[in-house]
Amino acid sequence: MDFKTEFKPETIQPQQIEVRSFEMIDEEIDEHQFPEEQYPVVRRVIHASADFELGKSMIIHPDAVQAGIKAIRDGRKIVCDVQMVQVGISKPRVEKYGCDVNVYISDPDVVEEAKRLNTTRAIISMRKAIKEAEGGIFAIGNAPTALLELIRLVKEGEAKPGLIIGMPVGFVSAAESKEELAKLDIPFITNLGRKGGSTVTVAALNAISILADQV
Amino acid sequence: MDFKTEFKPETIQPQQIEVRSFEMIDEEIDEHQFPEEQYPVVRRVIHASADFELGKSMIIHPDAVQAGIKAIRDGRKIVCDVQMVQVGISKPRVEKYGCDVNVYISDPDVVEEAKRLNTTRAIISMRKAIKEAEGGIFAIGNAPTALLELIRLVKEGEAKPGLIIGMPVGFVSAAESKEELAKLDIPFITNLGRKGGSTVTVAALNAISILADQV
Numbered sequence: 001m002d003f004k005t006e007f008k009p010e011t012i013q014p015q016q017i018e019v020r021s022f023e024m025i026d027e028e029i030d031e032h033q034f035p036e037e038q039y040p041v042v043r044r045v046i047h048a049s050a051d052f053e054l055g056k057s058m059i060i061h062p063d064a065v066q067a068g069i070k071a072i073r074d075g076r077k078i079v080c081d082v083q084m085v086q087v088g089i090s091k092p093r094v095e096k097y098g099c100d101v102n103v104y105i106s107d108p109d110v111v112e113e114a115k116r117l118n119t120t121r122a123i124i125s126m127r128k129a130i131k132e133a134e135g136g137i138f139a140i141g142n143a144p145t146a147l148l149e150l151i152r153l154v155k156e157g158e159a160k161p162g163l164i165i166g167m168p169v170g171f172v173s174a175a176e177s178k179e180e181l182a183k184l185d186i187p188f189i190t191n192l193g194r195k196g197g198s199t200v201t202v203a204a205l206n207a208i209s210i211l212a213d214q215v
Numbered sequence: 216m217d218f219k220t221e222f223k224p225e226t227i228q229p230q231q232i233e234v235r236s237f238e239m240i241d242e243e244i245d246e247h248q249f250p251e252e253q254y255p256v257v258r259r260v261i262h263a264s265a266d267f268e269l270g271k272s273m274i275i276h277p278d279a280v281q282a283g284i285k286a287i288r289d290g291r292k293i294v295c296d297v298q299m300v301q302v303g304i305s306k307p308r309v310e311k312y313g314c315d316v317n318v319y320i321s322d323p324d325v326v327e328e329a330k331r332l333n334t335t336r337a338i339i340s341m342r343k344a345i346k347e348a349e350g351g352i353f354a355i356g357n358a359p360t361a362l363l364e365l366i367r368l369v370k371e372g373e374a375k376p377g378l379i380i381g382m383p384v385g386f387v388s389a390a391e392s393k394e395e396l397a398k399l400d401i402p403f404i405t406n407l408g409r410k411g412g413s414t415v416t417v418a419a420l421n422a423i424s425i426l427a428d429q430v
Binding site: 013014020049083084087120144170173193195 | 228229232235236239240262263264265266298299301302303335337358384385386387388389408409410411412413414417
């Protein structure tokens with residue numbers, strides 16, 4: 001491959017961009033309600049969305065950050081609702097603790113069972129996930145039906161996730177699913193309202209893994 | 216795999232959710248400046264972000280929609296800056312016209328060359344892409360440096376993309392890169408300001424491929 005061009009790059013490296021971005025967020029955020037321990041998660045969500053309103057709409061269970069750190073250090077599985085979340089998660093930092101990052105929504109047994117029950121693949125993927133990822137981190141950024149099903153499984157005592165990061169986006173069921181999540185007394189990270197999505201869910205997960213990887 | 220639970224799902228299918236979401240967007244959007252041809256792109260971006268402000272901040276070149284439709288029907292390559300964009304793009308609809316969906320940022324030759332030149336992999340990936348994807352669609356949702364480099368290559372006559380979808384998010388360079396894109400007189404889809412990201416870039420691309428696939 002020939003990459004030659006006349007361009008003499010005064011390149012800003014991604015690392016420097018991130019440092020400067022975080023400084024700008026700290027300068028611009030004004031007041032917020034988040035304790036010191038939770039702020040790195042909120043800040044990374046703002047960084048990924050450029051949306052202070054979204055960041056400030058976050059609700060983080062008091063045990064969530066520590067639970068997430070523990071799940072990663074214990075090498076628990078990470079479960080994503082969709083592939084966009086899976087590929088966004090920074091792998092080396094979690095794999096070094098033995099965590100692997102899974103998504104079940106396109107598994108042939110999930111597709112087949114969803115068809116048979118006339119339900120969504122997202123729902124069936126959560127039923128599979130809870131059996132394979134007890135104590136793990138569930139990162140749900142796209143499918144409200146996945147989050148609602150996971151909440152139901154928790155309530156019925158069938159699922160015991162270490163941490164739920166639930167931030168689906170959308171006009172139908174997304175806000176409602178996050179309100180339900182915020183009522184649970186287990187470790188969760190979520191936000192109120194319609195906004196959310198794969199990129200901010202990834203950001204929250206990556207923030208937790210960075211914290212887990214610090215001494 | 217045993218999926219049995221007591222749950223009797225009154226499942227809302229994703230298809231129904233999308234139809235209802237679009238109705239809600241149509242009801243809530245108030246006035247906007249987009250011609251009929253462009254509105255499906257804007258609406259899908261709002262759907263993916265639940266953010267009317269972001270949708271209304273879009274700037275779409277008058278030739279963009281037709282150029283995107285033509286590129287897909289002609290089976291041109293689709294180039295993404297990052298893997299999150301690549302996996303989000305709905306594949307069957309573009310592959311049926313012979314388009315494949317590429318991302319070069321982790322290619323060994325790109326990584327090596329970026330190290331050698333002390334620049335970003337995003338920049339080098341664009342230099343590789345323009346050689347392999349003339350006339351193709353460039354979907355840039357994450358890296359402002361990729362977009363700025365692509366703009367430079369267009370200005371210098373080295374790149375002839377069929378359509379640039381450039382919607383990177385962030386505090387440093389993202390807004391500036393999109394302002395530069397909006398000055399070009401070639402087909403582009405972008406938005407002003409810091410907001411953007413992989414999910415909305417995917418939404419814009421998928422909107423174009425849906426249009427291409429309609430009679």
